[in-house]
Amino acid sequence: MQHAGTSSHLGHVFCSPQLQCQRRHRTSCLTHHSPRDRAQLCSMTFQFRMTHDDRMHGCTPNLNKSLPYQYLMAPHLESDSVPVLWSNCSRTDITKFLDHDWGSCLDDEPSDHDFEFPVIPPGAMYDIRHQCRLLYGTKDRETSDIDVCMKIEQDVCESLWCSVNDKCMTKLSTAAAEGTQCGDNMWCFAGKCVEIGERPQAVNGDWAEWSEWSACTRTCGGGLSAANRHCANPPPSFGGKYCIGERKRYRICNTESCDVDDPSFHQVQCSAYDSIQHKGVYQQWQAVEMSVNPEDVDANSKACALRCKGRGNSPTVTLNDTMIDGTPCRLGKRDICIDGKCRPVACDWNILSDALEDRCGVCHGDGTSCETVLTYFNLTRGTGYILAHVVPGKARNLRVEEVTGTHNYLAVKDAQGNFLLNGHWSIQWSSTYKMAGVAVRYERALDDRETLTAPGPLMEPLSIYVLYHEVENLTLSFEYTLPIENASIVKRIPEFSWSYSGWTVCSATCGGGIQIQNPQCVEKKSGVVEDHFCNAKVAPSSLERSCNLHQCPAK
Numbered sequence: 313m314q315h316a317g318t319s320s321h322l323g324h325v326f327c328s329p330q331l332q333c334q335r336r337h338r339t340s341c342l343t344h345h346s347p348r349d350r351a352q353l354c355s356m357t358f359q360f361r362m363t364h365d366d367r368m369h370g371c372t373p374n375l376n377k378s379l380p381y382q383y384l385m386a387p388h389l390e391s392d393s394v395p396v397l398w399s400n401c402s403r404t405d406i407t408k409f410l411d412h413d414w415g416s417c418l419d420d421e422p423s424d425h426d427f428e429f430p431v432i433p434p435g436a437m438y439d440i441r442h443q444c445r446l447l448y449g450t451k452d453r454e455t456s457d458i459d460v461c462m463k464i465e466q467d468v469c470e471s472l473w474c475s476v477n478d479k480c481m482t483k484l485s486t487a488a489a490e491g492t493q494c495g496d497n498m499w500c501f502a503g504k505c506v507e508i509g510e511r512p513q514a515v516n517g518d519w520a521e522w523s524e525w526s527a528c529t530r531t532c533g534g535g536l537s538a539a540n541r542h543c544a545n546p547p548p549s550f551g552g553k554y555c556i557g558e559r560k561r562y563r564i565c566n567t568e569s570c571d572v573d574d575p576s577f578h579q580v581q582c583s584a585y586d587s588i589q590h591k592g593v594y595q596q597w598q599a600v601e602m603s604v605n606p607e608d609v610d611a612n613s614k615a616c617a618l619r620c621k622g623r624g625n626s627p628t629v630t631l632n633d634t635m636i637d638g639t640p641c642r643l644g645k646r647d648i649c650i651d652g653k654c655r656p657v658a659c660d661w662n663i664l665s666d667a668l669e670d671r672c673g674v675c676h677g678d679g680t681s682c683e684t685v686l687t688y689f690n691l692t693r694g695t696g697y698i699l700a701h702v703v704p705g706k707a708r709n710l711r712v713e714e715v716t717g718t719h720n721y722l723a724v725k726d727a728q729g730n731f732l733l734n735g736h737w738s739i740q741w742s743s744t745y746k747m748a749g750v751a752v753r754y755e756r757a758l759d760d761r762e763t764l765t766a767p768g769p770l771m772e773p774l775s776i777y778v779l780y781h782e783v784e785n786l787t788l789s790f791e792y793t794l795p796i797e798n799a800s801i802v803k804r805i806p807e808f809s810w811s812y813s814g815w816t817v818c819s820a821t822c823g824g825g826i827q828i829q830n831p832q833c834v835e836k837k838s839g840v841v842e843d844h845f846c847n848a849k850v851a852p853s854s855l856e857r858s859c860n861l862h863q864c865p866a867k
Contacts, residue, residue: 362405371401412652433491440492444474469500517548517555528565535638537565564661577639582620585631595622615641616649643744643751644767671838673708678806679838682793689788694780700788701776707792708768715787717760723777748772807836808845810852822864829855
């Protein structure tokens with residue numbers, strides 16, 4: 313997996329208009345004391361919710377005044393005469409931000425510009441008098457009253473004092489701009505007065521060696537291991553370019569199944585908060601599986617937030633923005649959280665693999681090792697809970713559908729006769745529930761039609777009931793697949809052809825985006841299989857259409 317960037321919660325601020333408004337009042341940290349460019353940079357750091365380099369946040373500021381730099385997020389800027397750098401704490405914040413894709417709104421292609429940048433430093437273009445007028449000039453103040461302060465002896469490369477209405481003033485020991493003349497054949501550079509032309513050559517960065525693979529985040533069920541490399545061989549300096557390419561890579565580890573009786577990895581993380589007071593109260597936290605709309609632009613991030621609830625009727629609470637890498641994030645799939653985002657994992661346990669599991673649950677399969685069962689249940693009279701069908705264990709691709717909407721309800725029992733859905737005359741919300749060891753989606757539409765869907769395979773049989781309490785004609789359809797006994801011996805001949813997938817989510821929510829339909833290989837009876845089963849020579853091209861053409865709201 314490629315991560316070209318190098319940074320919490322930030323993207324939710326940076327890419328969310330609502331949170332931008334909430335945070336903007338905090339961006340005045342240095343605006344009254346520092347130059348305009350540094351104030352703007354400071355404003356950006358709070359958009360990223362970066363912390364100051366203080367001991368409270370585990371990061372000590374650079375207090376060695378002999379070093380030729382200072383950290384941008386230091387609690388106080390001592391001087392403007394030396395360059396500012398990002399501390400290791402700031403680098404960690406920014407890296408977390410980009411790795412979590414919280415700045416997804418920054419991924420748009422930049423506009424074409426033909427910028428011409430000056431090749432000489434700003435102090436060589438604007439003399440020291442002009443710099444004073446830029447610093448202190450206002451609409452209400454005549455710039456003729458502003459000049460360089462001549463009353464004190466000053467090193468303009470370290471601190472610039474200006475005369476305003478015959479009074480000497482400075483702003484946080486603001487230094488003159490680089491390139492400002494400070495003597496005969498001398499100019500300011502990096503806070504020092506040096507010979508004109510004496511400027512270090514740019515050094516481009518290059519990658520260091522990959523680190524060892526980290527320990528697996530899980531002991532079973534599919535965890536994550538990572539390796540890093542840094543742009544430090546050498547690091548970029550004096551305007552040199554940063555490295556381009558893969559900075560972090562991942563691999564799935566410990567894929568063997570966990571014990572059935574073990575708590576989920578999500579539950580383990582919720583339980584870790586049992587010993588921590590929440591709003592002054594200790595809770596016994598339970599994991600909450602959230603159903604996320606796949607068309608939500610933040611769906612992948614929301615799926616990886618640690619959501620838990622206390623016992624009883626306690627509300628659901630987000631205890632952490634992200635779950636630990638390797639946490640399953642979509643019921644019924646192998647997808648796991650990686651750097652705070654739900655990422656697809658293929659059936660061969662590779663992150664960027666094209667491997668597909670066929671309808672029969674076989675990785676790289678052609679769909680011929682199972683058969684489809686389709687049956688119907690009709691009811692015209694009855695009362696209470698009536699058994700409609702028993703779905704056997706090992707069933708996959710389950711779909712139970714009410715053909716026409718009625719005022720009756722579907723209910724489900726496990727193999728031991730315990731209600732799992734809509735039992736004891738109590739009707740539950742549309743949601744995803746865990747039954748027979750798998751995720752089962754229950755939906756009730758506005759027209760009262762109900763559906764049950766599950767990818768499977770079921771770990772045990774499920775009994776489907778109808779809670780019948782109104783005299784209406786009711787028809788249910790049951791469709792699922794079962795493995796064929798001796799499928800390797802008695803195997804039907806598969807039939808493959810090209811079809812199209814559904815339209816992708818629009819690339820933009822407003823202002824005009826694009827949707828794409830990609831060709832996919834399908835087997836006549838079993839559905840989508842890997843593309844290599846079809847004849848690549850006759851594969852159709854992808855289709856494209858415009859979407860969300862309405863104007864974006866004014867910013």
